[in-house]
Amino acid sequence: MRSGFLNQDFIEWVRHAGRIIENHNGNSATIVHHNDADGICSAAILSRLCEHLSIKTELVCLEKVHPVIVDRIHSKYEGSIIIYTDLAGLAADMIDRVNADRCTVWIIDHHPARPVQKDNFFVLDSEILGISGDMFVSASTLNYLLAINVSDEMRKYAYLAVIGSVGDYHDRSGGVLGFDRFALGEAIDLGQVKVKIEGARERYHVNFFDEYADVVARRLTNLGTVGYGRKGYRLGIKACLEGFDEKTLSEAEKLEEIKTKKFEDAVEMLTNGGLNVEKYTQWFHLGDSFSPMGVKAVGEFCQNIKDAVFLKEDKYLLGFQNCPKYIPDLGEVDLSAVKVSGRMPTLLERKVFAGSVPGYDTLFPAASEMVGGVADATHKIAAASLIDRGKEKEFVRAIESLRESSAVTSVGGFAKLRV
Ligand SMILES: [Mn+2]
Incomplete structure (x- = not known):
């Protein structure tokens, strides 16, 4: 089997990425993240890792990367490190072109990617080593692996890797697999998560929220996607690290109602000649x-x-x-x-x-x-x-x-x- 060899390569690569990040101790970074549960958990883990390394961070949440948007980010944050996560893997070439060496760029993603390797451009993407980011490693797990390679303290966020993986439906075959399962194992060992078997399916109870991972993931995705225009993802990141307060819970519920209403209106439009x-x-x-x-x-x-x-x-x-x-x-x-x-x-x-x-x-x-x-x-x-x-x-x-x-x-x- 070649996969064992590949996994070893992958772990070595994650260690290498960890060393690169550590070397930027004391700098400033801009974390550009996706707006679903996996992207939100990724941003939460990364921002804590940066905090640990005394890297000052700004957060930018995106639905899509586009040259116009990339250009705006790289002019606004010129000179800082731009870290894209849970998106951008496939757009690495485009980002490199638009960046024109203005910023140091890291991409930490699990979607199919194009490798770009330069001094100021680093792509950490499991797909480049043939590990399916659709099955075995979420962006949250990838950020978690990176983080624990830098500091043991980061293991306290294993539960976020589990929520991100479930958010991307990596448990769809009954439970999470591969590196996601490694992160799950850590979360269990550390007493953060308990596994419940329901029929042929595992559910992960997250003690920090006293709630199941799928329920939390759904809330985060609603905050980030339905509430995108009102920065709901910010509440999501805060909830990842501090828990859900009343305001965030009611916002998540309100967003669910907004979505239902918008969908109903759209059905009416379609049945009335639309x-x-x-x-x-x-x-x-x-x-x-x-x-x-x-x-x-x-x-x-x-x-x-x-x-x-x-x-x-x-x-x-x-x-x-x-x-x-x-x-x-x-x-x-x-x-x-x-x-x-x-x-x-x-x-x-x-x-x-x-x-x-x-x-x-x-x-x-x-x-x-x-x-x-x-x-x-x-x-x-x-x-x-x-x-x-x-x-x-x-x-x-x-x-x-x-x-x-x-x-x-x-x-x-x-x-x-x-x-
Ligand atoms: Mn993802």
Whole structure:
């Protein structure tokens, strides 16, 4: 087995990253993190590690990396260390280009990545060593491994690695695996977490919150994604380290209600003429109506309604949502982008798996490229892309024509789902 060898390499690499961080003792750093539970737990662990090393930190929470946003961050924090976590792995080339040697950059991610290796640019990403970040290591676990290599004291945050892993559904086969399981083992040994078996599934009770990891993860994701526009992720990070206070709990509940209401309104819009039906696709545009929710919402909404009676069960479902120009931690940016999410009714999913019609893993990258956009995450039955505003209809036409010709060939099932 090669995997043992790879794991040893990986651990050595994490140690190396730890030494690099230690060498920046006393500097300042900007932690740029994703807005879901894994990204929030990652930011919490990293900020405590930096505190331990007397590195002063600023936090920036992002939904997506984009050249315009990266440029804003690197000018605002010029001269500091920029640490991207739970995002940016695949954008390493772009970040290096936009950075133009203004800042030292570290990327600590578990999504597929491009390696960039320079003196002022360091990518720590399990995928580069062939360890699936979709299965065996969350960003929170990666940050945890890094942190305990620097200081034993950081072991007190093992529970955050568990919550981050569960937040990314790494327990979907019944329990967390690989390096996530290593972190779980530490959390158990240290008395932070208890495992409960429910049927064929493990649930992790986190003593610090007196709550299950999945419940905490859901709260954090709601704070960060539904409450993105109102900096709910800040409350999330605070809760990770200090526990949930009344205010944070009621905010998390309020956000759940906001989401329910927005989703109901959108269904009403769709049943009142808001759905466009083409030969192969059915699509809609939410504009800014989901604000303050981030653009993750359109994917979740499509997932929720994909089998609704008002949809055609043999057509691809596409939903568009404007990317907000306002980034809560950065202010207004000159960004004119739209997120497009693709899902499909169960009947069509079956046809895709049977190979009789093309899946999104072929349609999305090709259509995105045709309109000058970038496929963000592609999987056979679920996908997302970022395209320029005004290109929506062109994107729909591209999907239609690709389906019409069906000349696309499958690129295989290894594309990652990240929506
Ligand atoms: Mn993650």
